[in-house]
Amino acid sequence: MPRQKETxxxxxxxVAGAEDIGEIRNIVGFHIRLAHGAVYRxxxxxxxxxxxxxKQVSALWLVADHPDIAQIGxxxxxxxxxxxxxxxxxxxxxxxxxxxxxxxxxxxxxxxxLTDPGRRALAAAKRAIQQHEQWLKSRxxxxxxxxxxxxxxxxxx
Amino acid sequence: MPRQKETxxxxxxxVAGAEDIGEIRNIVGFHIRLAHGAVYRxxxxxxxxxxxxxKQVSALWLVADHPDIAQIGxxxxxxxxxxxxxxxxxxxxxxxxxxxxxxxxxxxxxxxxLTDPGRRALAAAKRAIQQHEQWLKSRxxxxxxxxxxxxxxxxxx
DNA sequence: TATTGTTATACTCTATAACTATA
DNA sequence: TATAGTTATAGAGTATAACAATA
Numbered sequence: 001m002p003r004q005k006e007t008x009x010x011x012x013x014x015v016a017g018a019e020d021i022g023e024i025r026n027i028v029g030f031h032i033r034l035a036h037g038a039v040y041r042x043x044x045x046x047x048x049x050x051x052x053x054x055k056q057v058s059a060l061w062l063v064a065d066h067p068d069i070a071q072i073g074x075x076x077x078x079x080x081x082x083x084x085x086x087x088x089x090x091x092x093x094x095x096x097x098x099x100x101x102x103x104x105x106x107x108x109x110x111x112x113x114l115t116d117p118g119r120r121a122l123a124a125a126k127r128a129i130q131q132h133e134q135w136l137k138s139r140x141x142x143x144x145x146x147x148x149x150x151x152x153x154x155x156x157x
Numbered sequence: 158m159p160r161q162k163e164t165x166x167x168x169x170x171x172v173a174g175a176e177d178i179g180e181i182r183n184i185v186g187f188h189i190r191l192a193h194g195a196v197y198r199x200x201x202x203x204x205x206x207x208x209x210x211x212k213q214v215s216a217l218w219l220v221a222d223h224p225d226i227a228q229i230g231x232x233x234x235x236x237x238x239x240x241x242x243x244x245x246x247x248x249x250x251x252x253x254x255x256x257x258x259x260x261x262x263x264x265x266x267x268x269x270x271l272t273d274p275g276r277r278a279l280a281a282a283k284r285a286i287q288q289h290e291q292w293l294k295s296r297x298x299x300x301x302x303x304x305x306x307x308x309x310x311x312x313x314x
Numbered sequence: 315t316a317t318t319g320t321t322a323t324a325c326t327c328t329a330t331a332a333c334t335a336t337a
Numbered sequence: 338t339a340t341a342g343t344t345a346t347a348g349a350g351t352a353t354a355a356c357a358a359t360a
Contacts, residue, residue, distance in 0.1 A: 021287050024218045028293050029196050029286070031306050033211060034313035036193035037236050039186050040351090053326070054190060061181045072341060079194050084328055086343065091326090108336045108341040129186070130178050136185050139311045148308045149188050154296045156191035197328090210349070229318060241351055243320065248349090265318040265359045 032155075039136065046132045050124060051095065055080075057125045059088050063098055063112045064122055070109040079156065097121050189312075196293065203289045207281055208252065214282045216245050220255055220269045221279055227266040236313065254278050 024030050043054050052060070055078070062074050075085040089112065092098045097118030103109035114122065137145055181187050200211055209217070212235070219231050232242040246269065249255050254275030260266035271279065294302055 021283050021290075024215065024222070026306075027286065027290060028302060028306060029200065029211070029289060030215065031309040031313070032189075032193055032196050033215070034236060035309040036189055038313040039189050041236075043186065044352090054186075055327075058181065058187065058190070065181070070341075079191060079198075080327090081329065082342065083330080083344090087327075106337075106341085110342070126178050129184065132186060133178075133184060136312065140308070144308060145185060147304070149183075149185060151297070151301060151305045151308070152188040152192040155293065156188070156195040194328095201329095212350075227318075237350090238352065239319070240321090240353080244350075263318085263360075267319070 042135055043132055046128050046135075047125070050121070050128060052121065052125055055088050056092055057122075057129070059085075060092060060097060060114070060118060060122045060125065064114055064119070067113055068103070068111040070103065070106075071112065072109070074112070092118070095121075199292055200289055203285050203292075204282070207278070207285060209278065209282055212245050213249055214279075214286070216242075216249060217254060217271070217275060217279045217282065221271055221276070224270055225260070225268040227260060227263075227268065229266070231269070249275070252278075 021027075040054065047053070047057075058078055059074055062077055063069055066073065071085050071089055072082065074080075074089070075082055078085070080088075089098070089100070093100065095117075096115055098112055098114050100110040100112060103111045140148065178184075197211065204210070204214075215235055216231055219234055220226055223230065228242050228246055229239065231237075231246070232239055235242070237245075246255070246257070250257065252274075253272055255269055255271050257267040257269060260268045297305065
């Protein structure tokens, strides 16, 4: 795990091993990981016939909703860094689903836009997502769905 | 202005619902991915001083709670396949945190157990998780935490 | 035959660092 | 100086396929 940068002092105010934080089932993060994994797997199955990943669909969708968006704009909305965004946009460009061109207003930026194949791919993806969301939402009432989204948004916003 | 985000008419599999599924912000899966990403990043920061990932900590914890557990047992509890589990157990074994030995009851299985360094690493990890969970829970009441866990569990169970 | 572990392989995501061009 | 894009590099997770040993 190549990371760095953390300034939290690890001087624990209590004796090491003196307490137990309980079972792993009570850890919120554990459930988020499991839920994400379940969603990821079902998404992958639903999208087996299409050649798109979750991230690629999200990026495609964002470009469709925001013509001429820059990569940095996609990155911010998807909470990714520039390099990760680059890799995803590269794959979408290689598939012929979007095009880059220099922004006229800011020479540093690339304006992203969908191609016609990209629009068709997104339309197909949205139909698959509809199925996928139905599988996901089938275990909740509408109120519960709204509640879940609201709670999750508090984590990532 | 080349396009709008709503005018894509496609042959939909059903009759009445031939409409756009709306904005990406209304997709539950999108919020789960974003929330998971935020949790993942904070976890990674909190664990920068330790040499452990989310998955590695979960596996370590499960082995601690279930001595002599087989890899397939870890796989099932973490919803992973055998090959993925193998990779994670390999990394933990390489760190010297757990040992494999043949199961006496079933020769096909490997019995997994923590080493003393593994137990110390898990104790340190649990302290870090306590910090991490506090960051995560800080935006919720206790009731909301319980509600969130209950909703998430319905997805992965 | 089925299960468990194992190895090999490949792709995606994530992140950091360093570089270029532009603001 | 700061921002946006780019390239290179690396580690981790995910998945499939094939194989050996065991049940």
